[in-house]
Amino acid sequence: MRLLLVEDNVPLADELIASLGRQGYAVDWLADGRDADYQGTSEPYDLIVLDLGLPGKPGLDVLRDWRGRGLATPVLVLTARGSWAERIEGLKAGADDYLTKPFHPEELALRIQALLRRASGVPNQPLLEVGALALDEQRGVCRQDGNEVSLTAGEFRLLRYFMLHPGRMLSKSQLAEHLYDGETERDSNVIEVLVNRLRGKLGRDVIETRRGQGYRFGGSV
Secondary structure, eight states: EEEEEEEHHHHHHHHHHHHHHHOEEEEEEOOHHHHHHHHHHHSSOOOEEEESSSSSSHHHEEEEEHHTTTOOSSSEEEOOOOHHHHHHHHHTTTSSSEEEOOHHHHHHHHHHHHHHHHHHHHOOOOOOEEEEEEEEETTTEEEETEEEOOOHHHHHHHHHHHHHHHTOOOOHHHHHHHHTTTOOOOHHHHHHHHHHHHHHOOOGGGGGTTTEEEEEEOOOO
């Protein structure tokens, strides 16, 4: 899952990038509201974490303009401000959730997880479940019919994206756009390798290939 972090506090941004990276998220970071205004609608993010006190353009104005242009990406607002009026203002501008600084990174991670599941229409349960598969997002492991299956970091990222989009046809380029940040070179062959590894661990029928279209997850799972 690819996230955009818009935060001008460099130490905090570094901490969040490292923490979210360990959880298998691909994170792009911006520190200026004007840059965020453009990039938020030009790249296919799964979720945006937005600070309100930004240079260049205030976060609330950025959020209002995103929503005015029809951006439906979930947005989690971060702010050092704690009044009820400002919370309500952020929600009215189109925020999907609101987290006041200081906060614990684990709380942010759980809120991101909940928003991603809500956006995909998946129940927010302790484990991400599709058929006989259950993915533990905190530990990065999968259970199939009760048996634990260990995953590499790349396999985990791909499987999580598949499980959040069961039954959908996903092209290699689409998968690459959502699994890697903007600084990483995207090689569709890597996606093919990861798909084959997942099939080797979970069964050939779990992921269907359609020539010229891509992959569909959710067969015999």
